[in-house]
Amino acid sequence: MEINFKKKNKLTDISNKNLQPETFVKFNFKDFIRDIYDLFIRKNFYYFKYKNFFKKQNYFINLTLPSKGFSDQRRKKMLNSIRKIKGKKILCIGCGNGFELLSWVKFEPSYIKGIDIFNYSTSWKKINNFIKEKNIKTNIDFIQKNILDLEINEKFDFIVSDAVFEHLKDTEKTISHFTKLLKDDGIIYASYGPLWYSYGGDHFSGRDKIEHGYNHLLLNYKEYLNYYNKNVGEINYEIQNKGSGGIFVKEELFSKKTGNEYMEIFKTNNLISHNTVVEFCPIGYQLIMNNHKLKDEIIAKYPNINVEDLYLKTQIIFLKKKYTKI
Numbered sequence: 341m342e343i344n345f346k347k348k349n350k351l352t353d354i355s356n357k358n359l360q361p362e363t364f365v366k367f368n369f370k371d372f373i374r375d376i377y378d379l380f381i382r383k384n385f386y387y388f389k390y391k392n393f394f395k396k397q398n399y400f401i402n403l404t405l406p407s408k409g410f411s412d413q414r415r416k417k418m419l420n421s422i423r424k425i426k427g428k429k430i431l432c433i434g435c436g437n438g439f440e441l442l443s444w445v446k447f448e449p450s451y452i453k454g455i456d457i458f459n460y461s462t463s464w465k466k467i468n469n470f471i472k473e474k475n476i477k478t479n480i481d482f483i484q485k486n487i488l489d490l491e492i493n494e495k496f497d498f499i500v501s502d503a504v505f506e507h508l509k510d511t512e513k514t515i516s517h518f519t520k521l522l523k524d525d526g527i528i529y530a531s532y533g534p535l536w537y538s539y540g541g542d543h544f545s546g547r548d549k550i551e552h553g554y555n556h557l558l559l560n561y562k563e564y565l566n567y568y569n570k571n572v573g574e575i576n577y578e579i580q581n582k583g584s585g586g587i588f589v590k591e592e593l594f595s596k597k598t599g600n601e602y603m604e605i606f607k608t609n610n611l612i613s614h615n616t617v618v619e620f621c622p623i624g625y626q627l628i629m630n631n632h633k634l635k636d637e638i639i640a641k642y643p644n645i646n647v648e649d650l651y652l653k654t655q656i657i658f659l660k661k662k663y664t665k666i
Contacts, residue, residue: 354587355462356437356580361470364442375414382409394618396646399603403617407653410531410617412502415656416444419498419529422614422658425449428497431521433487434504437463438480442470445478449498454482455490458587488517495523503583505532505602505655506541507593515609524661528611533654536596537638537645539624543585547571550623554650557638598649610662619654 383403390404403410419425425447432441435454444452454464464482471480483490488510499518508514518528539553540546546553548571555567568589572578578586588594597605599618606613628635628650635647 353459353461354575354579354584355460355464357462358580359437359439359463361439361442361467364439365445365474371411371413375411375417378409378411378414390620393620394648394652396600396648397603397618397652398600399613400616401618402615405617405619406622407619409619410656412440412443415529415531416447418615419500419527419658420447423497423525423527425498429453429494430498430500431455431496433499433501433518434507435482436460438467438482439463440502441480442467444500445476449478452478452480453496454480455485455487456482457484457486459484487514490517490521492521495526496521497523497526499526499528501530501532503532505530506535506595506597507588508595509593511595511597511602512605512608515605515611519609519611519661522661526661527614528659529657530659531654531656532602533619534621535599535649535652535654536594537598537642537649538651538653539621539627542589542594543583544568544571544589546623547582547585551627553624553627554634554638557642598645599652599655602655606657606659611659612662614658614660616658617656618652619656621651621653624651624653 386405386409387403393404394401416425425444427448427450430444430449430452432444432452432454435441435456436458437460438454438456441452441454460482461484467480467482470476471478499522505511522528534541534543536542537557542556545555545567552567555564559567568586572586572589573582575587578584603613628647635650638650639645639647
């Protein structure tokens with residue numbers, strides 16, 4: 341399926357020029373208060389409220405939350421509690437503009453390599469200049485390449501990614517490649533979503549009307565093309581305001597896996613989850629629960645999925661190689 345922007349743009353350097361390095365290293369009081377509140381109050385409340393929320397997921401879930409219930413900083417702290425990051429090597433998959441890599445610096449890794457299939461050279465240069473100016477000890481470098489084409493002898497203590505696994509076009513092969521780049525006692529941290537069968541699983545449907553959140557599953561090619569062309573913005577708008585949703589649709593960058601399928605792929609590659617947190621989409625959940633016709637229409641069209649897949653939005657996993665100790 342080939343879909344183009346209204347005005348063609350070459351995907352050369354697609355850096356978000358509005359982002360600044362300082363934002364990602366300075367102390368954020370608002371996030372600090374939120375994390376304290378989450379840790380001591382909301383986490384326990386959600387644990388008991390949603391303990392048996394998902395019943396058709398064939399893997400153990402440590403915690404279920406509504407979407408955006410688990411901050412980026414808390415995820416990093418959890419990884420650091422499992423294995424100390426200080427002095428270790430990190431490979432960041434799908435680093436994008438790369439500014440998020442600076443938030444790892446406070447944990448004092450020795451080295452971070454960021455890789456992305458797209459060109460963010462302006463942002464990467466800005467980050468490298470910032471590191472030199474601030475005399476940051478952690479070395480950070482970037483490379484534009486498909487992860488499957490990355491052939492290096494070194495192995496990493498951590499492989500990390502946010503919002504990437506849902507875009508892998510060859511998930512099985514990519515996860516297998518990760519295991520070759522990971523040290524035997526290393527950890528893969530990944531958060532990914534919305535999953536394909538969830539509300540807005542194409543990172544696009546529902547941006548105009550809530551009831552259109554499952555258009556990527558229901559519309560035929562012609563209908564979806566019309567829907568896309570009607571709602572897509574210019575490339576800079578997509579990058580800066582819509583999380584590059586239009587670009588992902590245009591490039592067909594979706595793995596189209598269910599939560600159970602991801603976990604089965606990990607298992608096949610001898611990876612087990614030390615901790616699994618999932619987030620559901622409240623909007624999608626309400627739509628499905630209140631509109632049985634919509635639910636039945638989707639399930640009839642995709643008999644391989646279950647109703648939970650329609651509102652299972654995000655998986656957050658901390659994987660280790662089987663039979664290794666942490």
